Amino acid sequence: MPREYHESHRSVMVHEALHYLLTRDDGVYVDCTLGEGGHTRAIIEATSAKSSVIGLDVDAEVLALAERKLRDIQENVSLFNVSYLNFDVVLGSLGISKVDGFLLDLGVSTYQLKAKGRGFSYEVDEPLDMRMNLDNPVKAADVVNRYSEQELARILFEYGDEKRFSRRIARSIAKRRPIQTTFELVEAIRSALPPEERHRRKRHFATRTFQALRIEVNNELEVIKSTLLKIPEYLNPGGRVVAITFHSLEDRTVKVAFREKKGIELKILTKKPIIPSDSEVKENPRARSAKLRAAERI
Incomplete structure (x- = not known):
């Protein structure tokens, strides 16, 4: 029996995420934290359904919810019930060595907070x-x-x-x-x-x-750090990684991981974290603490 759940997750900083993430319309992107599929749908729509998204979520219940919500674009998405730490295993199983972008929307989901x-x-x-x-x-x-x-x-x-x-x-x-x-x-x-x-x-x-x-x-912080440190190896030149965080520990972990790869494998695109617009925070109060950082594969 599905859990009682009467809300819907509203993805944060969609416009900003797509601005930094999308480098080609026919690209392959990894949504490391699929959630209810909001960012994945936005990627497909912004690229006129020319791109493909590999969606990962360690929460089987959330993944099942996303699968139902994304049924109309299922030809463009491949979904996996796995921790994003193991994205490399998924890519290997698909015969993919490199992709054009990774998106991480960190923290707890609305479903996890609100589902009974x-x-x-x-x-x-x-x-x-x-x-x-x-x-x-x-x-x-x-x-x-x-x-x-x-x-x-x-x-x-x-x-x-x-x-x-x-x-x-x-x-x-x-x-x-x-x-x-x-x-x-x-x-x-x-x-x-x-x-x-x-x-x-x-x-x-x-x-x-x-x-x-x-x-x-x-074990959230260790998973974030370990994932970010191995992402550059799987990015095409010019490919990007975008991370949205919701508290200072997450943001600091992303910042430090990017710095470790700066000038070696990554070019940092956001000198300071990008924050949501006032209008977004007004419409979606859960966005108030969000920060976005992005980097590009050299």
């Missing part, structure tokens, strides 16, 4: 899961209940940017174990933060902790 039972959101009470790959044996509940207090504090500090309260939150979590649901975790965070701190934050006070756990469960 995925456990990514602090807004609904569900079992703590947060796995993008449902075959992953480690859930957020495992991290919360099995990691030492010191390890939890480190994760919150490094991945959640909880510079002042990481130890207090970790201590509160440890005291309340076992924690099995999102609301139980929210209460542990609430009790650790002074009221003035909870009210001072622009975003929900649990955002940083949930982000940190999600990154740990899915």
